Amino acid sequence: MLFAGWQKLSTRIVGLLLSFLAVALMVIGATLLLSWQLEGSAAAINVAGSLRMDSYRLAMLAMQVENGGDRKAASAQLDAQLGRIDNTMALLRRGDPQRPLFLPPTAAIRTAYGEVEQQWRSVLAPPVRALAAAEAVPVTHLQLVRERTEEFVQRVDGLVQRIERDSESRTFWLRASQLSLLALALVGTVSIIYLLFDMIVAPVTRLQAGMERMREQDFSVRLPVDSNDEFGMLARGFNQMADKLKDSYQNLEQRVHLKTFELEQQNRELALLYDSASFLQQVQSAEAMCEGFLQRISEYFKADGGSVRILDPNRDNLHMLVHWGLSEKLVETERCLKVGECLCGEAVVSKLAVIHDLRRKDDRNMLQCHREGFATISIFHIFAQRQHLGFFNLHFRATTVFSAAQTALLETLGQLLGTAIENQRLQGRDRELAISEERNLVAQGLHDSIAQGLNFLNLQVQMLEQSLENQRLDEVESIVPALRAGVEESYQDVRELLHNFRTRLQEGNLVTSLETVVDKFRRQSGIAVDFEADSDGAPFPREHQLQLLFIVQEALSNVRKHSSASQVWVRLVDEQDFTLSVRDNGHGFDPAALESLGEAHVGINIMRERAQRIDAQLHLKSAPGAGTEVVLRLPRAQRRAA
Structure with missing residues (x-):
């Protein structure tokens, strides 16, 4: 782990700089230490040299005592001089780091200093102190002081010489360390420049040269990987990139061709889907729809035959609706299959797309397709809203394998066909429902008008037969006008019904169509009608407008038949809510009595059914002798734009 960490470029650079700094700090520290020691030695030489002067001064003071001067003053000076020398000796012994001042830490100098101190304390200082304390000093005593002073001075000189020789040696090492520091600076600078060039500049230069060659599309360039640091990783990454680029450029044409082929396939698939969807949206029969669908997918997949089968869920039968490329014998054999029979019937049970390779089946000789x-x-399969409607087949004389994309495409086409078939069925059901509703309205209209008239005529004919049998001519004369009036009324009802059934919206708008109906x-009735509209009645779907027109026609028909009115008012108000009203000044009726009739009054029920559509x-307002008003209101929330 440590070796791997050392291989990193950043670790190596930091280690190199720290090593250089450590060596430089060691040399600088040694230089500072030697300088400090030399300063202390120089101060020690000065202090030790002052001992000689103090010793000679001590000898001179001793001679003053001998010459008989002021003995007391001379003795005091002699004591002071002794104290000064003692202090100097103590200073040399303990040193003074602040000045700095200290003896060099060598054994020879320490021994020499010990001898000087021993000479002072044991040899020179005792006779001098005795001289200062004595009343009379013998000549021999003074001679002894002078001799011992000379010996002490010689030992001090020896100490100073040793310190000077030590200082010379340290001065030499100081110069050597300074020269070493200078050499270290030069060598370190050159080394750092070389190492940085070797570790950074050279790899960057090689990388730049490689990039230039790569820019010139020379994908054969490779960088040497001679380390495991960041530049080594960068070189390996560059080489990998060069390999991939070389491979990409070498295979570019093939890849472009492959991508172009894939895009063409996708475009062909989209074109097939669009063409099939557009074709299936056309109004046509189921046979034509399936035949066109089968033709398109067969041409796309280059099939040799195919068929579309529709499932009859009530009888579990599979009916072949369309086919092509199949023999008459195969068509007759498989025109109607049961669910579970043959390969196709088995696929219905599983409800999964199946591709059979007939050459690998054990019972292939038993299959008409293989023969x-x-x-x-x-x-x-053909699906619509998760409902299984049937399936379609594609037959190939050569072994064919479908890719996942082709299988998904065919399944999507099956869903498109299933949706189209289901929409066709729903449209047929809607048409049947609309026809049934219109027939119901026609039946109600016939019952309300012609059926009642014919019933009246039937009663009059029976009465006519009875009168003729009884030879009551007066009754016959009264019955014949009633018959003529009944026939005329029925004729008018038939014309009115035919007119209503043929009514269509004009090219203009709802108001224009209403004006035509009112005119x-x-x-036809000779009744005055006042029509007023504050807008054109838009926006409404055409079916809604047609139902509104039918309601107005039915309301006017009821006015003609039942109200005996001389004036009718038709109003159209198009505000927040849409309101259409038909009011007359006829004799009116009791709404409670009308409600008691229930379904018997077909005209009112027809208007209500059209309003519900x-x-x-729809509201009826009437009272005996006060006329009748039919009001139709369409709230704003229910209005739907065309």
């Missing part, structure tokens, strides 16, 4: 030369049969009502509200 006719087909090698591969694919079965894809025709005026001409468009989510409108």
Whole structure:
């Protein structure tokens, strides 16, 4: 782990700089130490040299005592001089780091200093102190002081010489350390420059040269990997990039061709999906739809035959709706299959797309498809809203394998076909429901008008037969006008019904169509009609407008038949809510009595059913002798734009 960490460039650079700093600090520290020691030695030489002067001064003071001067003053000076020398000796012994002042820490100098101190304390200082204390001093005593002073001075000189020789040696090492520091600075600078060039500049230069060659599309360039540091990793990454770029450029044409082929396939798939979806949206029969669908997918997949089968869930039958490329014998054999029969019937049970390779089946000789030369049969299901409607087959005389994308495409096409078939069925059901509702309204209209008229005529004919049998001619004369009036009324009802059934919206708008209906009502009934509209009645879907028109026609028909009115008011108000009203000044009726009739009054029920179709509200307002008003209101929340 440590070796791996040392291989990092940053670790190596930091280690190199720290090593250089440590060596430099050691040399600088040694230089400072030698300088400090030399300063202390120089101060020690000065102090030790002052001992000689103090010793000679001590000898001179001793001579003054001998010459008989002021003995007391001379003795005091002699004591002071002794104390000065004692202090100097103590200073040399303990040293003074602040000055600095100290004896060099060598054994020879320490021994020499010990001898000087011993000479002073044991040899020179005792006779001098005795001289200062004596009343009379013999000549021999003074001679002894002078001799011992000379010996002490010689020992001090020896100490000073030793210190000077030691200082010379330290001065030499100081110069040597300074020269070493200078050499270290030069060598270190050169070494750092070389190492930095070797570790940083040279790899960066090689990388730059490699990038230049790479820019010139020379993908054969490779960088030497001679280390495991960051530049080594960068060189390996550059080489890998060069390998990938070289491989990419070498295979670029092939990849472009492959991508182009894939895009073409996708475009062909999209074109097939778009073409199939557009075709299936057209209004056509189921056979034409399935035939066009089968033709398109067969051309796309280059199939040799195919068929579309529809499932009858009530009888579990599979009916072949369309086919192509199949023999008449195969078509007759498999025109109607039971669920579970043959390969196709088995696929219905599993409800999964199946591709059969007939050459690998054990019972292939028993299959009519294989006997006719087909090698591969694919079965894809037709679904709509998770409802299984059938499946379609593609037959191939050569062994064919479908990719996942092709299988997904065929399954999507099966869903498109299933949706189209289901939409066609729903449209048929809607048409049947609309026809049934219109027939119901026609039946109600016939019952409300013609059926009642015919019933009246039937009663009059029976009465006519009875009168003729009884030879009551007066009754016959009264019955014949009633018959003529009944026939005329029925004729008018038939014309009115035919007119209502043929009514269509004009090219203009709802108001224009209402004006046409009102004008025709005026001409046919002779009743005055006041029509007023504050807008064109838009926006409404055409079906809604047509139902509104039918309601107005039915309301006017009821006015003609039952109200005996001389004036009718038709109002259209298009504000927040849409309101359409038809009011007359006829004799009116009791609404409670009308409610008691229930379904018997077909005209009112027809208007209510038409109002319910468009989510409108229909209200009847009437009273005996006060006329009748039919009000249709469509709230704003129920209005739907066309």
